[in-house]
Amino acid sequence: MKKLRKRIGVLTGGGDCPGLNAVLRAIVKTAQNDFGVEVIGFKDGYEGLIENRFLEIDSRNVSGILARGGTILGTSNRADPFKYPVLQNDDYVYLDRSTQAVRNFESLGLDVLIAIGGDGTMAASAAMARKGLPIVGVPKTIDNDLVGTDVTFGFDSAVVTATEAIDKIHTTAQSHHRVMIVEVMGRYAGWLALYSGLAGGGDIILMPEFPYDIEGVCDAVRTRNAQGKTFSIVVVGEGAKPLGGEMVVARKVKTSPDAIRLGGVSHQVASQIEGLTNIECRVTILGHLLRGGSPTAFDRILATRFGVAAVHMADRGEYGRLVVLRHGQMDSAALDEVAGKLRLVTVDHEMIHTALSLGLCLGNPSDVPFADFYAEQEERQSS
Ligand code: F6P
Numbered sequence: 001m002k003k004l005r006k007r008i009g010v011l012t013g014g015g016d017c018p019g020l021n022a023v024l025r026a027i028v029k030t031a032q033n034d035f036g037v038e039v040i041g042f043k044d045g046y047e048g049l050i051e052n053r054f055l056e057i058d059s060r061n062v063s064g065i066l067a068r069g070g071t072i073l074g075t076s077n078r079a080d081p082f083k084y085p086v087l088q089n090d091d092y093v094y095l096d097r098s099t100q101a102v103r104n105f106e107s108l109g110l111d112v113l114i115a116i117g118g119d120g121t122m123a124a125s126a127a128m129a130r131k132g133l134p135i136v137g138v139p140k141t142i143d144n145d146l147v148g149t150d151v152t153f154g155f156d157s158a159v160v161t162a163t164e165a166i167d168k169i170h171t172t173a174q175s176h177h178r179v180m181i182v183e184v185m186g187r188y189a190g191w192l193a194l195y196s197g198l199a200g201g202g203d204i205i206l207m208p209e210f211p212y213d214i215e216g217v218c219d220a221v222r223t224r225n226a227q228g229k230t231f232s233i234v235v236v237g238e239g240a241k242p243l244g245g246e247m248v249v250a251r252k253v254k255t256s257p258d259a260i261r262l263g264g265v266s267h268q269v270a271s272q273i274e275g276l277t278n279i280e281c282r283v284t285i286l287g288h289l290l291r292g293g294s295p296t297a298f299d300r301i302l303a304t305r306f307g308v309a310a311v312h313m314a315d316r317g318e319y320g321r322l323v324v325l326r327h328g329q330m331d332s333a334a335l336d337e338v339a340g341k342l343r344l345v346t347v348d349h350e351m352i353h354t355a356l357s358l359g360l361c362l363g364n365p366s367d368v369p370f371a372d373f374y375a376e377q378e379e380r381q382s383s
Helices: 020-035 046-051 098-107 119-130 155-176 191-199 214-226 265-277 287-291 297-315 350-357 371-382
Strands: 007-012 038-042 054-057 084-088 091-095 112-117 135-139 179-184 204-206 232-237 249-252 260-262 281-285 321-326 329-334
Touching (some): 007 020, 007 046, 020 112, 046 098, 112 119, 119 135, 155 179, 155 191, 155 281, 155 287, 179 191, 179 265, 191 204, 191 232, 191 350, 204 214, 214 232, 214 265, 232 265, 297 321, 297 329
Parallel strands (some): 007 038, 007 112, 135 321, 204 232
Antiparallel strands (some): 084 091, 249 260, 321 329
């Protein structure tokens, strides 16, 4: 039996990224064309559902937004309905507003809530689904760290922006014979560093998953110089850390479910390389630039497919699940299986082997953690 009868509620939560508006447009068009139902958009993620702030979105306000970055609904990464920050006497107290969220949902006569977001939004959505709210999730994030889906929209656009930046930085690196360090976002996952490092022809890629040995990094720079390549490009994920060391925390946002904001490790890397090699280094931190701008064609299409599929899942009553991409096809996964987990780069990933076969330095000498790869490479060379 068809579940979509009246209205769909939708929200965008967590950090913005290119493609959010493309999903909203797809949801509104599919709701109208395939089911003849209305769409209500909550403002600023779960904040809007809790505080009953919303707007009706129809074909007029989604017209022309396919190529626009950000989200017309606004977003928030500090709106967990179960631990909602409320300012009292100059300090925050955390209240459970999940029942209020359910009440607002019901009073608007909604059939389903489509929650577009990253791991924080999916964790909150999984908990709201357990509370009985009919929810369908849509995965987004430039970090590409959500489990269950091959890729999230937003990632490709961020990779393209980072790659263009690395391309441009190459010219100064070459002209001045410098080591140029480019820091990209990605939080605890190195996907953005790995992809943009490969696409931009980086020489050294440092990812959070593989703590780096600064001596190994300097050796790679020296080796390149000895080969006559008098510059190096180091692409650093913001969560990268030295062997035995910690990630660099730029700030703490105490009202956010994950308070840690990373950033600045590239300054450490630069001063160490400069100190150990005497080669001039410069740092560029790309930061929020990677979340902005128009989505790539890939992200527009993925976001559109996700939006259409999410509305159809809602009509089939497939609640408590999120739409995912698996082997190129639309599929779904349980919110509970995704919430609270991160998809990180693993040592056996084909892209790691690709980088090592190209002779890139991933921050380590031959012992840890790529020992098997190097041993096999050596065996092939000697046979
Ligand atoms: O999750 C997306 C992301 O851009 C991360 O790559 C980054 O660590 C974080 O959000 C930054 O968050 P904020 O916008 O709160 O500084």
